[in-house]
Amino acid sequence: xxxxxxxxxxxxxxxxxxxxxxxxxxxxxxxxxxxxxxxxxxxxxxxxxxxxxxxxxxxxxxxxxxxxxxxxxxxxxxxxxxxxxxxxxxxxxxxxxxxxxxxxxxxxx
Amino acid sequence: xxxxxxxxxxxxxxxxxxxxxxxxxxxxxxxxxxxxxxxxxxxxxxxxxxxxxxxxxxxxxxxxxxxxxxxxxxxxxxxxxxxxxxxxxxxxxxxxxxxxxxxxxxxxxxxxxx
Numbered sequence: 231x232x233x234x235x236x237x238x239x240x241x242x243x244x245x246x247x248x249x250x251x252x253x254x255x256x257x258x259x260x261x262x263x264x265x266x267x268x269x270x271x272x273x274x275x276x277x278x279x280x281x282x283x284x285x286x287x288x289x290x291x292x293x294x295x296x297x298x299x300x301x302x303x304x305x306x307x308x309x310x311x312x313x314x315x316x317x318x319x320x321x322x323x324x325x326x327x328x329x330x331x332x333x334x335x336x337x338x339x
Numbered sequence: 340x341x342x343x344x345x346x347x348x349x350x351x352x353x354x355x356x357x358x359x360x361x362x363x364x365x366x367x368x369x370x371x372x373x374x375x376x377x378x379x380x381x382x383x384x385x386x387x388x389x390x391x392x393x394x395x396x397x398x399x400x401x402x403x404x405x406x407x408x409x410x411x412x413x414x415x416x417x418x419x420x421x422x423x424x425x426x427x428x429x430x431x432x433x434x435x436x437x438x439x440x441x442x443x444x445x446x447x448x449x450x451x452x453x
Contacts, residue, residue, distance in 0.1 A: 234381065263442065272446035273429060316381070325435075326397070327372075327442070329381030 233257050236317050236330040243337050249304040251333045253317030256298065260325070264291050264302050265316040267332070273316070276302075307337045341365050345430050345445035352420040352452045360415040360448050362430030368443070370433045371413040373397075373405065375426040376447075382429065388413055420452045 234255045243249050253262070264277045277284050277291040279300065284291050288307075293300040304311055317330040346361045364371065369390045374382040374397075384397030388407040402424055404416040413432075417424060430445040 232381070265444075273431075273444035275441050275443070278441050318382075326384060326387075327382075329383075331379060331381050 232331070233328050234317055234319055234330040236315075236333050238333060239331070240334045241336070243307050243335070245308060245337055245339050247307050247337075249307050249311075249335065249337075251302045251315050251317075251335070253300045253302070253330060254298060255300075255317075255319045255328075257319065257328065258322040259295075259298075259319040260322040261320045262293055262300050263318040263320070263327070264300075265318060267314040267316060269313070276315075304335075309337045309339050311335060312337050343430055343432055343443050343445040345428075345448050347448060348446065349449045350451070352417070352450065354420060354422065354452060356420050357416070357418050358420070358450075360417075360428055360430075360450075362413045362415070362445060363411050364413075364430075364432040364443070365411065366432060366434065366443065367410060368432035368434040369410065370435060371407065372431045372433075372442075373403070373413070373415045374429045374431065375399065376429060377426050385415065385428075417450075422452050424450065425452045426450060 237252045261280045266274045279293045288305045290303040314332040314334050316332045318327045343364045372387045373385040376382050383399045385403050386405040388394045391410050394405050428448045431442050433442045
């Protein structure tokens with residue numbers, strides 16, 4: 231079992247829909263990151279969380295440390311949101327990043 | 340600021356050839372990392388460095404070498420390329436002056452070994 235699990239692996243949505251991507255982890259962490267990767271492109275950091283909730287534009291990230299779970303929400307989704315969304319946790323013991331395998335999101339017009 | 344710059348963006352190597360993937364950052368970050376990304380897998384750490392002159396192995400270091408002579412540069416060397424090294428490589432940097440620090444990634448190098 232991977233230390234960082236994301237669900238779903240693939241997600242297709244219609245433009246305007248509310249989207250949720252989930253991340254569960256099994257190690258003690260000092261922070262959790264949500265990253266975005268467009269096809270053939272680089273990786274961009276969206277959020278870094280150690281508790282609570284953060285919002286940036288139409289993106290919202292939440293984390294529940296006790297349940298070892300985080301969610302990334304996209305409101306009013308748009309085709310330009312189509313990308314792979316990656317959850318990564320910073321292991322509290324080793325300080326290394328452990329990555330999930332990503333969620334491939336396709337938003338159709 | 341340019342952030343993290345990787346070159347080249349694409350490369351095809353023959354088995355047994357060698358090459359160096361370049362990575363430069365202009366943010367004065369002391370931590371730098373090399374990751375590889377394989378289809379269906381999460382990024383795996385190859386090597387990392389916590390400052391000039393200091394490097395250490397990650398999860399998948401075999402077949403690779405690194406050096407860190409300056410704060411800015413962290414090149415990754417493949418000495419004898421093998422098909423198993425076909426992957427997308429990402430360089431990243433961070434500055435852990437405080438407990439909650441972020442990461443900046445380069446745009447990636449897509450390497451094919453044939």
